[in-house]
Amino acid sequence: MTKTSNPAELAAISKTVRRHILEMITAAKSGHPGGSLSATELVVTLFFDIMKHDPANPTWADRDRFILGKGHACPVLYSVMAECGYTPVDKLNTFRQLGSIYQGHPDVRFIPALEASTGSLGEGLSVALGMALAARFNGCPSRTFVVLGDGEIQEGQIWEAAMFGAFHKIDNVVAIVDWNKIQLDGFVKDIMPLDPLVEKWASFGWHVINIDGHDIEAVQKAFHEAETVKGKPTVILANTIKGKGVSFMENNPKWHGSAPSKDECELALKELV
């Protein structure tokens, strides 16, 4: 794979990834486009710029780790890992089919290069903290990144983990909240509001960075800032738009978990050229 810090190149990769996301969910006739599209710049920037990893050597001990806490957004992760060379791009359209490595939610049994099997919300942050602690025990420079949904952090375990991470000063973890303001049943503010979210994380002892999660330069800057923070974990609150990149999907709860029809997919792809 070729890594790049060039925002224009990362934007171009994001566009390709968005096209994969739409095509694979359309082919599967099910899946979660909204939250995959909202997290695209975050995951692309991590894998193509920020993280130290090697698709040719996925068990490299000193690699950085990535966990998708919001496992239902796996189309974005599968597309990015495929573009990196971990898995075949031409098999992305087997997503959710029997025997496919591209399971409905991330499953390490099918893709060993995944760091964790996720899908049940609220657990990824704890696993990430455990991995980061293991790296600390092993004297290993690896960092662990975990992308959480904003709906996901309604889970109580997230706040158990938040206390734990701060108390144990686990500064080699970066949590990224894909703050797209929408969950399955509607808008987060109407289901179970999170505000004041910045203050909440800060009061739990985390270093908080509040950014536009589609602004690649801001995303890069946030990850670099996180690296300099010592003695506490960092959370990046990435303000994003659910369904980003496809006009009729943006900010519409309907696209949390419905697949576009073939016609809708074609319409969407026309916006991503």
Place this chain on the structure above:
Amino acid sequence: MALSKKYELKMGPATREAFGKALADVGRKNPDVVVCDADLSKSTNTHFFAKEFPERFIQCGIAESNMVAVGSGLAAGGKIPFVSSFSAFVINKGFEQLRVTAAYPNVNLKVVGTHSGISIGEDGPSQMSIEDLSLACNLPGFTVLAPCDEVSMTAAIHMTAEHVGPVFVRAGRSKAAHVYEPGAEFHIGGSTELLAGTDVAIFANGLLVAEALRAAETLDAAGISARVIDLYSIKPIDRAAIERASKECRAIVVAEEHLKDTGIGSRVAQVTTETTPCVMEFVGVDNTYAESGTPEAVVEKYGLLAKDIVTAVHKVLARKK
């Protein structure tokens, strides 16, 4: 008649204490062993490890769900984590995390639940774990062990540390009678025939092993020859020993400090029905929660003593053709 072996059943330490000391020992042997506890280290006895290896002891506070998933992350990162709490808390509050973060990706996590069963006594049902073995067996890929005394618990903890894969070990609060001599051998998937016998086979684990041995003595005096088997490995289970007992004794009693529904009794019955069926009876907690009281009073009221096993044996022998 005479029993094939005489057991003195002298009182020994609780299996939780044996666990704590063995854990410190595996910590000495293997620097990759780390321990997580949820504010109960003085009770679970992980304090022995914490005192000797403070840098490898991870205090998780009263947050079992997080503790289990942190343990899974530690395991994925190459450590050998033992996470411990009261069995009722780690298995029930942590079950979802045991399922998705440990069993499903098959990480090398070790879980030790102490204060299992109803013999904790005074604390009452909220702390009494009577469904843990069943739940642990419902985690594909997990090994499940329930040792009965100091020697077997010590062996179990060493086996657990050496085994690659997730393991659940059940420990108890109250003092446990010595059943084994030092040096006795155990293995995952094994069982021990403690007494030879031909009329009935009694399978037991944990505290019920000593009760089964006492019951065998009573039965022997009545001219009934009872085989007693310690089924310390619940999963994998010793199918050969069960099939042999069913064929040779043609009557089985299973005794456990656990709900009868879905306990080891049903696992033994599954093996007999798949191999050689025989008449069976079950001793355990019967579709209820127990209550506070001294451990002795509680196990008596809820029917987990040698006399209850004797009654079950008479019942099963009456049904034996």
